[in-house]
Amino acid sequence: MSSLEIERLVALLAKLPGLGPRSARRAVLHILRKREVLGDPLLRSLDEVLTAVRPCSVCGNYDTSDPCEICADPRRDDAVLCVVPDVADIWALERTAAFRGRYHVLGGLLSPLDGIGPEELDFPRLAKRIRGGRVKEVILALPATVDGQTTAHYAADRLAGLGVRLTAPAHGLPVGGELEFLDDGTIAAALRARRSVE
Numbered sequence: 001m002s003s004l005e006i007e008r009l010v011a012l013l014a015k016l017p018g019l020g021p022r023s024a025r026r027a028v029l030h031i032l033r034k035r036e037v038l039g040d041p042l043l044r045s046l047d048e049v050l051t052a053v054r055p056c057s058v059c060g061n062y063d064t065s066d067p068c069e070i071c072a073d074p075r076r077d078d079a080v081l082c083v084v085p086d087v088a089d090i091w092a093l094e095r096t097a098a099f100r101g102r103y104h105v106l107g108g109l110l111s112p113l114d115g116i117g118p119e120e121l122d123f124p125r126l127a128k129r130i131r132g133g134r135v136k137e138v139i140l141a142l143p144a145t146v147d148g149q150t151t152a153h154y155a156a157d158r159l160a161g162l163g164v165r166l167t168a169p170a171h172g173l174p175v176g177g178e179l180e181f182l183d184d185g186t187i188a189a190a191l192r193a194r195r196s197v198e
Contacts, residue, residue: 006032058129060105060122061090070094070103077101079136083126083155085109085148088180089141098188101139104129109147110154121151123158130162137165139194143178156197166197 013024031039056068080101090103106121142148170193
């Protein structure tokens with residue numbers, strides 16, 4: 001039997017995506033065995049991240065500065081805005097280096113079964129950014145799932161009449177696929193072959 005402290009840490013790690021109780025237990029054992037080279041630096045890094053990192057007030061990305069590094073970059077194209085459900089999707093797109101525009105994090109997808117309606121997502125700030133006049137194209141980079149397509153249709157209705165071109169990544173993306181789990185080549189090809197949303 002493990003101590004209560006170890007069990008508490010295992011239970012917390014098991015709540016992370018991709019880690020179940022067995023994987024969490026292995027991770028805790030590894031951290032304990034490598035305390036000096038892994039445990040202590042991990043603890044310091046986690047404290048630094050939780051203290052310094054905040055959501056960007058412009059796009060919703062996580063960074064130590066506000067606005068974030070992407071929003072502050074003058075080399076980015078202000079005319080193209082990529083709408084994603086989560087920060088993990090920004091990170092996936094940035095890995096490809098295929099997109100040089102701006103981002104907007106919705107904070108999830110519409111999901112009536114889970115009680116997530118339009119008021120839980122960041123549509124008002126999205127519309128405000130578009131009304132600012134610089135945005136000419138909005139890429140709805142939402143997953144090819146029922147909730148993703150529902151969100152895309154809602155966004156298209158909400159943004160209609162704002163004078164922007166609405167596009168979506170090509171459906172070379174696998175049905176049910178999410179950006180953060182796709183390889184860089186697939187994401188880059190899908191962005192290049194984006195299409196209009198009707």
